[in-house]
Amino acid sequence: MKSLSVTLALVASAQAGLRFGCSTLTIQRMDPVVEPGMLPSAHLHHIVGGNAFNATMEGDVGERGTCTTCEMSEDFSNYWTAVLYFKHPTNGSYHRVPVKSNAALAPGTTGGMTIYYTPHDFTTDDLKNQPITAFKPGFRMTVGSPTTGTLDEAKGHIGLRYNCLQTLINRGPEMVDFPTQPCPAGIFAVHHFPACWDGKNLDSPDHQSHMYNTITRDGFTNAPPCPASHPVRMPQVTYETVWDTTKFNSMWPAGTPNPFVWSFEGSSGYGTHADYMFGWKGDSLQRAMNKSECFYDGCGSITKQVMSTANQCTVKDQVGEETDGWIDALPGMSA
Numbered sequence: 001m002k003s004l005s006v007t008l009a010l011v012a013s014a015q016a017g018l019r020f021g022c023s024t025l026t027i028q029r030m031d032p033v034v035e036p037g038m039l040p041s042a043h044l045h046h047i048v049g050g051n052a053f054n055a056t057m058e059g060d061v062g063e064r065g066t067c068t069t070c071e072m073s074e075d076f077s078n079y080w081t082a083v084l085y086f087k088h089p090t091n092g093s094y095h096r097v098p099v100k101s102n103a104a105l106a107p108g109t110t111g112g113m114t115i116y117y118t119p120h121d122f123t124t125d126d127l128k129n130q131p132i133t134a135f136k137p138g139f140r141m142t143v144g145s146p147t148t149g150t151l152d153e154a155k156g157h158i159g160l161r162y163n164c165l166q167t168l169i170n171r172g173p174e175m176v177d178f179p180t181q182p183c184p185a186g187i188f189a190v191h192h193f194p195a196c197w198d199g200k201n202l203d204s205p206d207h208q209s210h211m212y213n214t215i216t217r218d219g220f221t222n223a224p225p226c227p228a229s230h231p232v233r234m235p236q237v238t239y240e241t242v243w244d245t246t247k248f249n250s251m252w253p254a255g256t257p258n259p260f261v262w263s264f265e266g267s268s269g270y271g272t273h274a275d276y277m278f279g280w281k282g283d284s285l286q287r288a289m290n291k292s293e294c295f296y297d298g299c300g301s302i303t304k305q306v307m308s309t310a311n312q313c314t315v316k317d318q319v320g321e322e323t324d325g326w327i328d329a330l331p332g333m334s335a
Contacts, residue, residue, distance in 0.1 A: 017118035017125070017235070018288055020304075021105035022048035022070035023311050024112045027083060027096075028319045029332055032057040033140045033207055033275045040319045043146070044083045044263035044331045046099060046241070048112045050076030050279050051315050060137035061279030067313035070115065071106045073305035077279035079113055079239055081191065082146065082272070083263040083323075085330060086248040089256055093326045097260070100186065100244040103168040108307030117235040119289055121222045127292050133197070133232050134286035135278040142207040143193045144273030146264045151176065154270035158215050159192025159238075162269055168242070174218050178258040178269040182249035186242050187260065191274035192218075193237040196226035207275075235289055239274055263330055 025047050029040030032055055039055045047053055050065035057078075065076030084097040099111035119125045119132040144160045154160070154176045161174040165185035179187060194213035201210040212230035214223045226233055245260065252259055262271060287301040323331050 017116060017120075018072070019114065019116050020071040020075075021101060021109035021114055021307070022068070022075075022079065022112045023101075023108075023110040023307060024099060025049055025051070025053060025069045025078075025313065026315050026317065027323055028317055029321070030055050030318065031080075031275065032078075033142060033203075033277060040321070040332060042264065042332055044323055045080045045275075046083050046113075047078060047080040048115075049078040049277075051313050052076060052279065053078045053277075053315050055318065057140075057277055058138065061277060062137065062281040065279055065281075067310075069112060069310045069313045071109070071304050071307060071310060072284075073303045073310075074281045074284035075279065075302075076281060078277040079115060079274070081113075081189070081239065081241060081274045084187065084189075084243045084245075085261050085263060086245070086251070087259050087261050088251065088326075089253055089259050093328055094261075094330055095248070095326050096324045097187075097243045097245055097248070100242050102240055102242050106304075106307050108311065110307070110311055114240040116220070116238040116240075117285070117289070118220060118238070119235060121220055125292055126222075127290070130233055132235055132289040134280070134283070134289055135234060136202060137278065138202040139278040140203050140207065140276060141193060141211050142273060142275045143191055144271070146262070146266065146271040146273055148270040148272075149266075149268075150270065154268075157272075158213065159190070159218055160272050161190050161218055162272075163188035163190075165242070176270070178260050180258060182252050183245060186244045186246055189239075189241045189243065189272060191239040191272070193274070193276060195223045195234050195236040196230040197232040197234050198230045199232040235285070237276055261330075263332075265330055265333055 031041040035041040050068040052064040062076045085094045101109040102114040163171040164179035164183040194211040196212040204210040291301045
């Protein structure tokens with residue numbers, strides 16, 4: 001399926017949901033959803049959002065956060081994915097791929113991700129027929145799995161896809177695996193989360209079963225009705241990350257396999273995955289979801305901040321290991 005190829009035109013016609021940037025908060029081995037209390041976690045993550053991020057996170061994150069790298073100043077949630085590395089085709093060493101900001105974000109956004117909360121699709125919200133319930137304090141979920149190892153399994157993870165960017169606004173077709181040739185403007189990774197909640201559990205043992213995905217097509221499409229087992233319709237959360245692979249294009253010999261790997265290693269892009277920790281303050285997200293025919297910022301229902309302020313938000317490096325430059329092994333992995 002073709003991805004959304006012209007971001008600016010898309011946003012201009014959109015009427016429903018939120019779209020905003022969050023600068024990078026930290027890059028370190030911590031995962032309070034899958035490996036709570038483990039310091040360090042098994043593999044490296046790229047994290048954006050509020051400064052309450054820690055190895056263990058329980059309760060109301062929004063009330064504990066004092067700053068956020070997101071444009072929406074009431075959003076102290078955390079959003080994270082694995083980190084992309086370039087594996088040198090000759091000597092096998094690794095170099096972390098930098099992140100660059102997406103198109104049509106607030107000036108000053110540094111790396112990070114583009115975050116979406118959509119109630120229906122990009123042109124309508126249908127709130128009269130499909131009201132949206134915001135997440136509750138303590139809620140968390142994941143999508144995808146680093147253990148996904150086959151093409152068929154990866155195809156089953158609807159909404160977890162890649163694009164070989166021609167430019168930031170010309171994404172080209174969506175792909176299940178990493179591109180097979182150098183990309184002129186980088187590798188684009190997208191993570192769509194499910195939108196149906198069981199209405200009871202803030203988490204589940206696998207961090208996914210309390211949610212249900214009714215989406216059958218990639219892209220920003222409205223999820224079909226929720227089943228009786230998961231009857232509560234939540235916002236459709238999506239992450240977009242632009243990995244700036246361009247500096248490595250000259251090191252990729254023509255005709256050789258893809259040299260990029262996720263921070264958990266693997267030999268393909270099938271294991272792409274993402275974690276979400278809800279942390280909006282008070283009823284701010286619900287106010288935005290209640291606002292009909294509105295896009296970007298809730299039309300005044302929530303507060304924004306300039307990115308120069310957002311970029312001052314930081315957290316302590318609790319692991320203290322080298323993750324950048326040329327390294328012999330991925331962080332946490334044996335050489």
